[in-house]
Amino acid sequence: MTTAVDKRRRPMPRWRDYGRPRELVLRYLLLLFALFITVGPLLWQLLSSLKGAGEDVFGSGASLFPHHPSLRAYREVFAQVPVWTYIRNSVIVALLSITSQLVFSTMAGYMLSKPGWKGRKLVWIVLLASMMFPFESIMVSLFLSIRDMGLVDNLAGVWLPGFVAAINVLIMRAAFLAVPREIEDAAMLDGAGEWKRFRHLYLPSAYGAILVVTINTFISAWDDFLWPLIVLRTEGHFTLTLGLARLQSSSFGYDQRMVMAGSVISVIPVLVLFVITQRWFYKGVSSGAVKL
Numbered sequence: 001m002t003t004a005v006d007k008r009r010r011p012m013p014r015w016r017d018y019g020r021p022r023e024l025v026l027r028y029l030l031l032l033f034a035l036f037i038t039v040g041p042l043l044w045q046l047l048s049s050l051k052g053a054g055e056d057v058f059g060s061g062a063s064l065f066p067h068h069p070s071l072r073a074y075r076e077v078f079a080q081v082p083v084w085t086y087i088r089n090s091v092i093v094a095l096l097s098i099t100s101q102l103v104f105s106t107m108a109g110y111m112l113s114k115p116g117w118k119g120r121k122l123v124w125i126v127l128l129a130s131m132m133f134p135f136e137s138i139m140v141s142l143f144l145s146i147r148d149m150g151l152v153d154n155l156a157g158v159w160l161p162g163f164v165a166a167i168n169v170l171i172m173r174a175a176f177l178a179v180p181r182e183i184e185d186a187a188m189l190d191g192a193g194e195w196k197r198f199r200h201l202y203l204p205s206a207y208g209a210i211l212v213v214t215i216n217t218f219i220s221a222w223d224d225f226l227w228p229l230i231v232l233r234t235e236g237h238f239t240l241t242l243g244l245a246r247l248q249s250s251s252f253g254y255d256q257r258m259v260m261a262g263s264v265i266s267v268i269p270v271l272v273l274f275v276i277t278q279r280w281f282y283k284g285v286s287s288g289a290v291k292l
Contacts (some may be wrong), residue, residue, distance in 0.1 A: 049073050049260035057256040073257035086243035092155055094221040097162040101217045104164040109172025110198055127166040143230055153233040168213045175209035176202050219270055240266050
């Protein structure tokens with residue numbers, strides 16, 4: 001039996017325990033390269049947004065780090081465009097998308113995880129097949145449908161295409177399939193009905209997958225640019241990504257620092273959400289959320 005004293009006396013692992021020196025160096029080089037590719041652009045945007053008015057962002061005279069750091073670009077962004085209105089619209093679309101995705105993807109995933117009803121495999125195949133078509137292939141017909149419903153220049157028209165996603169249904173199906181059949185049989189013997197089993201047995205066991213669906217839906221709704229660009233017309237209905245894209249127009253003098261500051265502002269909520277929920281997010285992925 002291992003005691004706490006034995007654990008303290010265990011020798012620390014040496015670097016040789018992690019592999020050969022060449023393999024270890026190659027592994028860290030690959031990790032540094034991946035870090036540079038993923039974090040590098042965001043870090044460059046942040047540093048560029050902090051540069052003073054006389055510093056170059058592009059060109060041969062530009063440097064990576066600002067010589068005279070300033071928050072002027074952020075103050076100009078909030079002064080010249082209604083950022084809080086854009087944020088409110090993006091939050092509305094994101095909350096509507098998360099609500100509808102959670103309600104319908106959990107219910108649909110639960111039904112697909114239950115054997116014994118006709119057409120179950122056909123529905124599953126149709127969902128898989130729908131994921132093969134890119135959004136651009138249905139964009140025109142989708143816009144015509146939104147126009148016929150009178151939802152052009154309306155936040156509801158932005159939200160409806162994200163009402164429910166096939167990938168989220170399949171994620172919830174995989175999570176519900178991981179629930180042992182014996183536990184459900186025991187709940188049925190205790191008199192638990194369909195809704196009670198779904199509410200008190202399946203949903204708590206799929207908490208990690210629910211969080212994965214929530215985070216993915218929020219990021220998708222928050223970062224969407226193409227569909228709001230097609231649907232929305234007036235500035236008061238713009239989402240954050242669409243509204244901040246106006247900073248690249250000539251009416252704002254195309255100040256690169258303001259463009260970089262707008263990009264950083266749009267990314268901050270996603271980073272904060274991921275940092276807060278990353279532990280549960282990885283648990284949800286590892287518990288079978290990607291097992292389709």
